[in-house]
Amino acid sequence: MLNVALPKGRLGEKVYDLFARAGYECPSILENSRKLIFENEEKGVRYFWVKPSDVAIYVERGAADIGVAGKDILLEYQPDVYELLDLKLGVCRMAVAAPKTFRDDPRKVLKVATKFKNIAMDYYAKQGRDIDIIHLNGSIEIAPILKLSDVIVDIVETGKTLKENDLEVLENVVPISARLIANKSAYKFNTEQIEALTESLAKMTERGNV
Amino acid sequence: MLQSGKILNALGSLYESFGYMRFKMNKFEEYDTYVENKSFLTSDNVITFTDTNGKLMALKPDVTLSIVKNTKDEPGIAKKVYYSENVYRVAGDSGSFKEIMQSGLECIGDVGAYELSEVIGIALESLAVLQNEFVLDVAHLGIVSAAMDEAGLSESAKLKMRALFSVKNVNGAEDLLAEEGVSEKGKALIVSLMKIGGAPETAIPALLALSSEKSYLSCVNELKEVLSVVGGKNVRVDFSVMNDMRYYNGVVFQGFVKGAARCVLSGGQYDLLLKKMKRTSKAIGFAVYLDEIEEALDDVTDVDTLVLFSEKNSAEEVASAVRAERSKGKKVIAEKAIPRFLRYGELKKL
Numbered sequence: 001m002l003n004v005a006l007p008k009g010r011l012g013e014k015v016y017d018l019f020a021r022a023g024y025e026c027p028s029i030l031e032n033s034r035k036l037i038f039e040n041e042e043k044g045v046r047y048f049w050v051k052p053s054d055v056a057i058y059v060e061r062g063a064a065d066i067g068v069a070g071k072d073i074l075l076e077y078q079p080d081v082y083e084l085l086d087l088k089l090g091v092c093r094m095a096v097a098a099p100k101t102f103r104d105d106p107r108k109v110l111k112v113a114t115k116f117k118n119i120a121m122d123y124y125a126k127q128g129r130d131i132d133i134i135h136l137n138g139s140i141e142i143a144p145i146l147k148l149s150d151v152i153v154d155i156v157e158t159g160k161t162l163k164e165n166d167l168e169v170l171e172n173v174v175p176i177s178a179r180l181i182a183n184k185s186a187y188k189f190n191t192e193q194i195e196a197l198t199e200s201l202a203k204m205t206e207r208g209n210v
Numbered sequence: 211m212l213q214s215g216k217i218l219n220a221l222g223s224l225y226e227s228f229g230y231m232r233f234k235m236n237k238f239e240e241y242d243t244y245v246e247n248k249s250f251l252t253s254d255n256v257i258t259f260t261d262t263n264g265k266l267m268a269l270k271p272d273v274t275l276s277i278v279k280n281t282k283d284e285p286g287i288a289k290k291v292y293y294s295e296n297v298y299r300v301a302g303d304s305g306s307f308k309e310i311m312q313s314g315l316e317c318i319g320d321v322g323a324y325e326l327s328e329v330i331g332i333a334l335e336s337l338a339v340l341q342n343e344f345v346l347d348v349a350h351l352g353i354v355s356a357a358m359d360e361a362g363l364s365e366s367a368k369l370k371m372r373a374l375f376s377v378k379n380v381n382g383a384e385d386l387l388a389e390e391g392v393s394e395k396g397k398a399l400i401v402s403l404m405k406i407g408g409a410p411e412t413a414i415p416a417l418l419a420l421s422s423e424k425s426y427l428s429c430v431n432e433l434k435e436v437l438s439v440v441g442g443k444n445v446r447v448d449f450s451v452m453n454d455m456r457y458y459n460g461v462v463f464q465g466f467v468k469g470a471a472r473c474v475l476s477g478g479q480y481d482l483l484l485k486k487m488k489r490t491s492k493a494i495g496f497a498v499y500l501d502e503i504e505e506a507l508d509d510v511t512d513v514d515t516l517v518l519f520s521e522k523n524s525a526e527e528v529a530s531a532v533r534a535e536r537s538k539g540k541k542v543i544a545e546k547a548i549p550r551f552l553r554y555g556e557l558k559k560l
Contacts, residue, residue, distance in 0.1 A: 062471025080472065082450065086381040184473065185466045188345040188446075191408075 002045050002193055005059060005067035007052035011090040011178060015068045016047065018087060022200035044193065056081065056181065065186035066194060071176045072155060076116045082187055084198045085180040088205045092157040094119060094173040099144050100166055102151065113143035114153040123153065123173050141165045214311065214500050218294050220339045221313050221498065225292035228332055230315055233291040235276050241266040243275055250275065250457050250483060255300045257307055271299040274316060274495060278484065281318045283491045288319035301501070308501075314477075316495035318484070323432070326461055326479065327439035329494045333463060333475055334442055336496075340474065340503055341467035347448035348437065348463045351455055351478075352429035353417065357403050360423050361387070361396030371400070376452040380404055404449060410437045413447035429460075436461055457483040463496070467503065474502045514540035516554040521546075523560045531560060 004019070006012045016029060026040040026047055039046045050058055056079040058064040066084075072094060074083060094116065104110070113134040114120045124131045134149050141161055143149040155176060156162060156169060180201060187194055222232070241258050248254055250272070257269040270276065273293050281289045294313040301308040315332060317325050330348065337344035354375060358368050367390050374382045383404055387397045399421060406416050414437070417430045437445060453462045453476070462478030477496020484491050515535045519528045528544050535542040535558070543554070 060471070081377065083377040083379040083382070183471055184450075185468075185471050188347070188466045189343065189468050 001039075001041075002066060002190060002197070003064045004045055004047045005050050005055045005064035006047055007055050007068055007070075007178075008049040009052060011052065011070075012049060012068075014089050015087065015178060018089065018201060018204055019045075019047075022197070022204050024197065024200070059181050059183050062183045062185060064183070065190060066180065066182045066197070068178050069181055071174070071179055072116060072119070074179060074181070075174065076118050078118075079181075080184065082182040082184060083179050084182055084194070085202055086205070087178045087180055087201065089178040091175070091177045092155050093175050094153065095156045095169045096123075096151050096153050096171045096173060097141075097144075097156065097162050097167045097169050098151040100168050102144070102170075104150075110151065111149040112151055112153055113140055113149035115140060116153060119173065120153040141167060214504060217339060217500065217503070218311075218313055221336055222292070222294065224335055224339060225315055225332065228290070228328065230290040230292040230317075233273075233277055233280075233293045233316075235270070235273065235293070235295060237296075238267045238269050239276060241268040243279065244268055244271060247275060247457075247483065247486070249454065251299070255307070257298050269298040270295070271297055273297060273312065273314065274480075274483075274497075277316050278318060278487065278489075278493065281491065283489055284319060286320050288317050288321055288325050290317050291315070311500045312497050313500060314495060314497035316493065318493040318495075319491045321479075321492035321494055323435050323439070326494055327436045329477070329496065330436060330461065330463060331440045333465060333477060333496050334440065334444060336498055337444070337465045337467060337475060340498075341469065343468035344444055344465060346442075346445050346463055346465045346475075347451050348433070348445060348461065349447065349449045349451040350429050350433040350461050351453070351459055353426060353433065354403065354449060354452075355455070356423060356426035356429055357399055357421065360421060360426065361392050361400050363390060363392065363396075372452050372455065375404060376450050378404065378450050407448045408446055409443070410434075410445060410447055417447075433461060451478075453478050453480075455482075457486075461494070465498075470502050472499075472502050474499050511553040511555050512541075513543045513552070514555040515542045515558055516548065516552065516556070517542060517544040517558045517560065518548065519544060519546060519560040527560060531558060 029038040055067040055069040060079040292315040460479035465475030
C-alpha cells in the first residue's frame with residue numbers, strides 16, 4: 001500500500017484528478033466528509049490531505065511514501081527526497097516585485113520581504129547583492145506599501161494581486177509547478193509500484209517521456 | 211538503547227572477522243584538524259572550547275578525519291580500522307547540537323579492486339545485521355563525471371546536474387541540458403544514465419552500451435568488477451548516490467533498511483581527501499547511522515518472559531521461576547501486576 005500525501009486545497013483537487021485519470025482513483029475522496037484518509041485497496045493507494053507546505057515533511061520522514069509539493073517548498077526547505085516528475089500543475093513563478101515608483105539604489109542595502117527566506121537569500125547571494133531579509137508569513141504585498149521593505153520576493157500566478165496593490169514584477173526568480181516527490185527509502189522498497197505510478201502520471205502530463 | 215548496543219557488538223565482531231581493528235579516540239581534538247576540511251563534515255558547526263594551554267579544541271564532529279591523520283602511506287599495506295564513537299554535530303530540524311552514536315569502518319592505504327569489494331561487501335553484511343529487508347545502492351562518480359564531460363557541460367552546469375542526479379529529477383535535467391545547448395546525443399547520454407538503475411545484471415550491460423568513451427568505459431568496468439565480486443541480490447546500481455565530489459571519487463554507496471525513512475549507511479572511495487592532504491594513499495570507508503535505525507527497531511519486546519505472581523506466592527517460588535527462565539538465557543521480569551506498555555514475549559502466571 002502506497003501512502004500518498006496530497007496538498008489540501010485547490011491544487012490538491014487538481015492533483016487528485018490527475019491521479020484518478022492515471023488510474024489511481026479513490027471515489028470516496030470526493031464525498032464531502034470529514035475523513036482525512038482515503039483508501040483504494042485494489043489500486044494499492046491510500047491518500048491523505050495535509051497542509052501544502054507540510055507535504056515534503058511527511059514524505060521526507062517516511063509517513064508518506066510519495067506526495068505532491070510545490071517547487072517553491074522544495075527550493076525553500078531542501079527536503080531529502082526524490083523529485084520524480086514535474087506535474088505541470090499549479091504553474092506560476094517566484095518573482096521580485098516592487099511598487100511602480102521603486103528605484104533601486106545600489107548604494108543601499110536592499111530590504112526584501114518574503115515568505116521564502118532561503119530562496120530570496122540564495123537569489124541575491126548569487127548576484128552579490130547585500131540584502132536585509134524580512135521574513136513574513138502572509139500579506140507580503142503590503143510590506144513595500146508601508147515601507148517595511150523595498151521589494152518583495154513572492155509567488156506570482158496571474159499578477160492580479162500585485163496590480164491591485166500598485167506593484168509590478170521586476171525580475172523572475174524561478175518558475176514553479178507541482179512536483180511528484182518520493183521518500184528515498186520507500187522508493188527502494190516499492191520501486192516497481194512507484195515507477196509505474198510515475199510513468200502513468202507522466203503520460204497524463206504534456207511531457208510524457210519519463 | 212539496549213538494542214543498538216547489541217547491534218554495535220554484532221557490527222564490531224563482523225568488522226573484526228575481516229581483520230579490522232578497533233580505533234579508539236579522544237573525545238576532543240585540535241580544532242585545526244577540522245577547519246581545513248570543513249566541507250568534508252556533514253555540518254559546518256563544531257563545538258569548540260579553549261584548552262588550559264590556550265589551544266582551541268573541538269568535540270569531534272567526525273571520526274574519519276582523525277583516522278586518516280593517523281595512517282601512513284605504505285606500499286602494499288591497507289590500514290583497516292573500525293570505530294564506534296559518539297560524535298557531536300548539528301542534526302535534524304532542531305538546528306541544535308546532538309550527540310550521535312556512529313559506527314563505521316575505514317580502509318586506507320594501498321586500496322585496489324579487492325579492498326573496494328571487501329568494504330562494499332562488509333557494508334552489505336552490516337545492513338543484514340540491522341534488518342532482514344535492505345538495499346545497498348551503488349554508483350561510480352567517475353561514470354557521471356565522464357558522461358558530463360562527454361556531453362560538454364560547463365563547470366557550473368555540472369554542479370547543478372549532480373544535484374539533479376541526487377534527487378532523480380529527470381525533468382530538471384532535460385531543462386538544464388536544453389539551457390546549456392547540449393547536443394541531442396549528449397542529452398540522450400545524460401538522461402539515459404539518470405534512468406539506469408536496478409540489479410547489476412541488467413544495469414551494467416545498459417551502462418556499457420551507453421558510450422564508448424575511454425574514461426567512461428574504464429569506470430564502468432571498475433564498477434562491474436567490484437560488483438561481480440560483491441554479488442548479492444540486495445545490491446542495486448543507482449546514480450542518485452552523489453557524495454561530495456571534492457572528496458569522493460570512484461565507487462560510492464548508500465544503504466537503506468525497511469522501516470527507516472532515511473539512509474542508514476553511507477560511504478565510498480575518498481582518495482581526493484587524501485590528495486588534498488598531500489597524501490598518496492587511497493581510501494574507502496563507510497559510516498552506519500545508528501540514530502536513523504532506532505525507529506526501524508520498534509517491533510522488539512522489552513523482556514522475553516513476564517512472571518506474574520501474587521501475595522500468595524512465597525519469595526522462593528518466584529525466585530525459582532525467575533531462575534528457570536534465566537537459565538534458558540531469557541530476559542525475565544517478575545511483577546505482581548502487568549506493567550502498562552510493557553512488551554513481553556511470554557506470560558507465566560504462578
